[in-house]
Amino acid sequence: MEQVEKIIDERIQGKALVTENKKENSKKLFIESYGCQMNMNDSEIVAAILDKQGYNTTQVLEEADLVLVNTCSIREKAETTVRKRLQKYNRVKQESNKTMKVGVLGCMAERLKEKFLEEEKIVDLVVGPDAYKDLPNLLEEVNEGRDAVNVILSKEETYGDISPVRLNSNGVSAFVSITRGCDNMCTFCVVPFTRGRERSRDPKSILEEIQSMVDKNFKEITLLGQNVDSFLWFGGGLKKDFKKATEMAQATAVDFAQLLDMCATQFPKTRFRFSTSNPQDMSLDVIHTMAKHKNICKYIHLPVQSGSNAMLKAMNRQHTREEYMELVDNIYKIIPEMALSQDMIVGFCGETEQDHKDTLDLMEYVKYDFGFMFAYSERPGTLAGKKMDDDVPADVKKRRLTEVIDLQQKHALYRTQAHLGKIEEVLIEGTSKKNPNEWKGRNTQNTVIVFPKEHYKLGDFVNVKVEDCTSATLKGTAVGYSDNN
Structure with missing residues (x-):
């Protein structure tokens, strides 16, 4: 299910963060992250805080003084993976590095709090997503032999004054x-x-x-x-x-x-x-701002979750199907070339065949460029988990998910085919996975384009003529630099 990767990027799950090492830092930090881009971003903030506490990052688990795993509570798979990782850390701790300290950060820490410390005894500290600035104090507690937990959710904490380390x-x-x-x-x-x-x-x-x-x-x-x-x-x-x-x-x-206007104006290149x-909070002012600035990409991730009003109500989404469709009409009216992507949950509590059909109808109406589609799985601690019956059988969920994915693939191809023959600006982001002689980048609509490398370099803005496509990727040839370099 290749489409899911755009939000939970499987390639970077559990990758140890690497930052620039300082000679004067004597301690070693091993930090790996699971989950969304917010989590990856948070790990960079944590590395920046601990850098000032004398920690360099390492990719060798066995030599670490401090091991941190930044967690996600959105999907069961991530939680299972994290539990397995904790068992691995524990083995290393017992066999070769008795002084190693282990901590759980992020959303799962928030949700499972003391459970980690008391039942699993592997973990020395538990730090919620708002308590990273408190890490130096928490580490002091741990070094004095006390368990440390800070999962207090802060009213002010936005990490505005910590510049994350970004070398990964x-x-x-x-x-x-x-x-x-x-x-x-x-x-x-x-x-x-x-x-x-x-x-x-x-x-x-x-x-x-x-x-x-x-x-x-x-x-x-x-x-x-x-x-x-x-x-x-x-x-x-x-x-x-x-x-x-x-x-x-x-x-x-x-x-x-x-804010968007300030950013685009101050940094025109x-x-x-x-x-x-979120559809309920999206104002058309945002769309007009996007239309005004060439350097704001014409792509919006606009999760809808379901095309059925009954499901939207059960999910407590603050918009109806009709309001969503009106928003989409207005977006396409103001910026006809806009690309939209969706999040879709199939098989939510009480979903009927008609509800499912409403979702497929909505997809036909919008024809999304990309999609992130999931079968509903109950998350402990949510309102649905406490109060609703997860009553759609697994085989029904599976069939509905397949239908949603198949329709999305059809629309994705329809959208990529619309680029054929056009010349589009691409920012070169790296080498194509399939061919070392090709660059890959994305156009303003967030669609991946691959083309021969020639003399172009990483970070160049290049105009590319689109000559071929699959449902996920455009292929073409560069025709020169764009005027944005």
């Missing part, structure tokens, strides 16, 4: 977190419970971080958040407290469309993307 990337694209947490209580999702209430970062600190990325020659920045469209900076604090803010604070607040959007 392709050197071309970077990620900048703009919000943390989520206020949408979707019944299938554990994020509000693990990452807390929504709060936004100071735009000034975001622009400073982007500047530091641009200075290091990064060409593309993705603004990240569980829900970027509800970005709202009014001097700090939780988004839900906006109504209590002073008139002045409310009048001078910065929303997502304004940098490409911008963003993820994830």
Whole structure:
């Protein structure tokens, strides 16, 4: 199911983070991450904090003084993998490195808290996604022989003032977190419970971080958040407290469309993307801002989860099928070349054949460029897990998922074929996996394009003539540099 990789990128799961080592650092940190891009980003922040505590990163588990695993609670598979990894760390600890300390970070830490310390006895510290700044104190506790847990979800913590260490990337694209947490209580999702209430970062600190990325020659920045469209900076604090803010604070607040405009205006040679959007919070101001700037990519990840109003209600999504379709109509009206991608959950509690058919109908209506499709699996700690019956049989889920994936493949091919014969700007991100003599990059719609390397280099913006395609990839030949270099 190749489509899932775009959100949970399987190639980078469990990869040990590598950063630049400092001579004066004497301790070794082994950190690996599972889950979404937010988690990978968080690991870079953790490495930056621990760098100041004298830790260099290592890829050799056996030599580490401190082993951290950054976890994800979204899928069962990730949790199973993490438990296996913890057993492996434990073996190493007992056999060859008795002083090694082991910690669990991130969403799973938040959810399983003391369970890790008491039942599994492998773990010395448990750190939730808001407590990374507290790591130095927690490590002190551990070194004095006490278990350390800090999973308190913070109201303010947005890590605006820690510049993440980023050496594990392709050197071309970077990620900048703009919000943390989520206020949408979707019944299938554990994020509000693990990452807390929504709060936004100071735009000034975001622009400073982007500047530091641009200075290091990064060409593309993705603004990240569980829900970027509800970005709202009014001097700090939780988004839900906006109504209590002073008139002045409310009048001078910065929303997502304004932030996007500031980024694109200040860095005209940098490409911008963003993820994830929530249909209920997406304003057309954002679309107009995208239309105004060539350097904001014409691609939106716009999760819908289901095409059925009954399912949307059961999932506590704050939009109907009709509202979603109207939003899509408006997006295509303002930017006809826009690419859209979906998240789809099949087999949610109580889903009927008609509900499923409604989802297929919605897909026919939108014809998404990409999709991330899952069969529903119950997550402990969610409202659905507590209150709803996971009553769709596994074989039915499997069939429905296959139908959704097949339809998505058909639409993906329809969308890639629309690029044939066109000349499109591509940012070179790396060598093609299938052919070492070809570059790969993405066009503004986020579609991967491969083409012969010739004299072009990593990080170049190149105009490519599209000559062939599959449902996932475009193939072509470069016809020269674009005017963005």
